[in-house]
Amino acid sequence: xxxxxxxxxxxxxxxxxxxxxxxxxxxxxxxxxxxxxxxxxxxxxxxxxxxxxxxxxxxxxxxxxxxxxxxxxxxxxxxxxxxxxxxxxxxxxxxxxxxxxxxxxxxxxxxx
Amino acid sequence: xxxxxxxxxxxxxxxxxxxxxxxxxxxxxxxxxxxxxxxxxxxxxxxxxxxxxxxxxxxxxxxxxxxxxxxxxxxxxxxxxxxxxxxxxxxxxxxxxxxxxxxxxxxxxxxxxxx
Numbered sequence: 583x584x585x586x587x588x589x590x591x592x593x594x595x596x597x598x599x600x601x602x603x604x605x606x607x608x609x610x611x612x613x614x615x616x617x618x619x620x621x622x623x624x625x626x627x628x629x630x631x632x633x634x635x636x637x638x639x640x641x642x643x644x645x646x647x648x649x650x651x652x653x654x655x656x657x658x659x660x661x662x663x664x665x666x667x668x669x670x671x672x673x674x675x676x677x678x679x680x681x682x683x684x685x686x687x688x689x690x691x692x693x694x
Numbered sequence: 695x696x697x698x699x700x701x702x703x704x705x706x707x708x709x710x711x712x713x714x715x716x717x718x719x720x721x722x723x724x725x726x727x728x729x730x731x732x733x734x735x736x737x738x739x740x741x742x743x744x745x746x747x748x749x750x751x752x753x754x755x756x757x758x759x760x761x762x763x764x765x766x767x768x769x770x771x772x773x774x775x776x777x778x779x780x781x782x783x784x785x786x787x788x789x790x791x792x793x794x795x796x797x798x799x800x801x802x803x804x805x806x807x808x809x
Contacts, residue, residue, distance in 0.1 A: 615797075617799075624801040624802060625785065627796050630795075640796065672739060682741050682797075683797060687737065688739075690737075
């Protein structure tokens with residue numbers, strides 16, 4: 583157990599729907615990062631939060647949004663889902679700047 | 695812009711052979727960090743090593759070793775006496791200190807260790 587908890591582990595939903603992925607970072611880690619892993623694009627950085635504030639943004643679609651709450655857990659919201667959004671979504675957390683991440687086990691999203 | 699290239703998409707070796715995974719990176723910064731992560735078939739991402747740009751010493755950890763050469767912008771990973779359990783996808787990654795600490799990953803090398 584890495585200490586980073588992601589729920590749910592698997593999610594199957596229909597096109598056009600909206601889902602929320604949840605991440606609880608390791609105890610004491612203030613930074614949370616979201617990544618999308620698809621077969622053709624590899625591991626793509628989506629967004630980073632630090633202590634509740636958005637810190638960096640990658641190629642995140644406008645249909646996607648995220649937030650980090652006061653208890654430091656984070657949620658990634660994906661809306662108007664398309665078949666191409668099917669992927670493994672990872673959350674990671676870190677304690678120190680540039681120390682490296684600890685990843686959760688991921689949420690596998692399948693859009694049908 | 696930061697970029698990580700892992701030219702080897704897939705490698706197969708027989709157990710007990712040594713194997714080197716190549717990683718070439720691009721960055722405009724003088725201060726940066728390099729990483730290797732392992733993704734076994736179970737899917738989780740496992741941190742292996744972090745190296746800062748000012749430390750070019752090679753590192754050895756058991757059967758794993760890393761060779762960092764700034765002159766060629768490479769950070770290669772060698773597994774000695776490979777084992778079937780080493781079968782996984784290995785990702786090299788880069789983080790530029792001056793901007794933010796997001797990590798950019800290469801596309802990964804899928805390593806098959808054949809019994």
